[in-house]
Amino acid sequence: MKVCNEMKLSFPSRSANEAFARTAVSAFAAALDPTIEELADLKTAVSEAVTNAIVHAYQEQIGMVYIHAKILENSRIVIRIRDKGCGIADVKQAMEPLYTTCTTGERSGLGFAVMEAFMDKVKVRSQVGRGTTVTLEKTILSKGAE
Amino acid sequence: MKGDKAMPLKLYAEENKVVACLMGEIDHHGAGRLREEIDGMLERMRPDTLILDFREVTFMDSSGIGLVMGRYRLIRQWNGAVEIHNPAPSIKKVMRLAGLDRIASIHASPPAKGGSTEKTEAQV
Secondary structure, X not given: OOEEEEEEEEEEOOOOHHHHHHHHHHHHHHHHOOOHHHHHHHHHHHHHHHHHHHHHHOOOOOOEEEEEEEEXXXXXXXXXXXXXXXXXXXXXXXXXXXXXXOOOOOOOOOHHHHHHHHOOEEEEXXXXXXXXXXXXXXXOOOHHHO | OOOOXXXXXXXXXXXXXXXXXXXXEXXXXXXXXXXXXXXXXXXXXXXXXXXXXXXXXXXXXXXXXXXHHHHHHHHHHHOOEEEEEOOOHHHHHHHHHHOHHHOEEEEOOOXXXXXXXXXXXXXX
């Protein structure tokens, strides 16, 4: 599939960058003329994936988070969010709604469920000790096409 | 970057209620401070009801769900209840996915003042 546009971002896993990451991706996606709802879906899914990298992949450490976003010719946006953190031993279990490793009761365990509900496709590849890559895909039915 | 921004929260108590008007974007970065402020007030006042007003919230991810669930767990210790007011459609969508309507009632109009009964239950 032909790539019409792409961008790459990398930033340290500080929580202040959660807002930066989702806002940057939503600015990039604006070229597809998404509806307000589609843009909110994208922002929310990106926020979940980036928060996972910050909270779970790197935990107490600061590491780099990498985003590579592409717009394909059929109005499809593909966003890859990658970290070099601790990795996930059991991806299937991590993706179960309400599953969380957090013991404070303040994390809902819904990050992947939100990504799956708001995007067309979510793919997770992970290797313990090497890191995790989450790929989010969505076709934007631009406002003009309604 | 730290401590230089005003807390995106207006917090006050009236009768047996604590009202928390949340503002801006709710994510993991901001949720911790909100949690501390709200919990401090809840533990001091031990209200019957916590009203979380989302009217001025422009974005929320699942960290906001954790925020509501955590406050629900706290207020249940003295049999209190949580009400959610005025979430925008995109925020309601996240709440609906999480099933928050099972632990908190969701309302569409402003928090009642001085015994007003204008509140109406909204479809979530």
